[in-house]
Structures are given as structure tokens and as C-alpha cells.
Amino acid sequence: QVQLVESGGGLAQAGGSLRLSCAASGIIFSYYTMGWYRQGPGKQRELVADITSGGRTNYADSVKGRFTISRDNAKNTVYLQMNSLKPEDTAVYYCTAVRGVTYWGKGTQVTVSS
Numbered sequence: 001q002v003q004l005v006e007s008g009g010g011l012a013q014a015g016g017s018l019r020l021s022c023a024a025s026g027i028i029f030s031y032y033t034m035g036w037y038r039q040g041p042g043k044q045r046e047l048v049a050d051i052t053s054g055g056r057t058n059y060a061d062s063v064k065g066r067f068t069i070s071r072d073n074a075k076n077t078v079y080l081q082m083n084s085l086k087p088e089d090t091a092v093y094y095c096t097a098v099r100g101v102t103y104w105g106k107g108t109q110v111t112v113s114s
Contacts, residue, residue: 002026002103004095009108012085016112020080022095022105033098034071034078038091038110048093049080062088085112 008020020036035050049059049069057069068081078095089112095105 002097004097004103004105006093006095006105006108009093009110011111011113014085014087014112014114016085017081017083018085018110020082020093020095020108020110022078022080024076024078024095024097027097027099027103029071029076029097030073031099034069035096035098036069036078036080037094037096038089039094039107040088040091043091045094050096050098051078082110085110087112087114 003025005023006020008018012018031053033050033052036048037045038048039045047060048063049067051057051069051071066084071078092107092109094107097103
């Protein structure tokens with residue numbers, strides 16, 4: 001059974017930082033492209049960042065230079081370091097694992113106050 005469990009969400013002030021983690025089980029983690037999506041209030045779900053099995057990263061324009069995705073294959077964990085947070089970053093953040101099929105976590109709430 002595949003499980004993706006996000007943690008690290010919460011409340012932050014504008015300009016602050018949070019670090020999200022996603023622990024994966026039930027998959028050969030190193031084979032998968034891991035990603036983070038988010039869905040803000042009244043908005044469509046969007047890709048924030050992803051990282052391939054080879055370590056290549058991709059970011060949404062809205063987070064480039066502020067967010068960093070990384071992975072630790074020994075810990076089966078992917079991270080999202082979020083700096084210089086803005087109120088528009090407020091969303092539920094979801095972890096994904098992709099290799100032909102896509103697995104989703106249940107999400108973690110991030111709220112950024114102005």
C-alpha cells in the first residue's frame with residue numbers, strides 16, 4: 001500500500017519560512033519523480049515543484065527563487081523549503097509520487113498571514 005504523508009504545514013507570517021516534508025512508503029522511492037502541488041482557496045490545483053529520480057528540478061514561476069525542493073532517497077522523503085512566504089502561498093500542499101501512475105498525499109495546510 002502506497003502512503004505519502006505530509007508534515008510541516010502551519011501558520012507563518014509574510015516573509016517567513018516553512019519546511020514541508022513528505023515521507024513515502026510502499027514504493028521504490030528512488031525510482032519516482034516526487035512533487036508538490038497546492039490548491040489555494042477558490043483556485044485550481046497547481047504544480048509547485050518537482051524533482052526527478054535523477055535530481056532534476058522544476059518550479060512554478062510564482063515560487064522560483066523562494067522555494068527549494070529536495071529529496072533524501074535514504075529516508076524516502078521529499079522536502080519543500082519555502083522562504084519569503086507571501087499571503088498568496090496560502091494553500092493546501094500535496095505531495096505526489098509519479099512513475100506512470102500518480103500517487104497523492106492527503107495534504108497539509110499552509111497559511112501565510114500578512
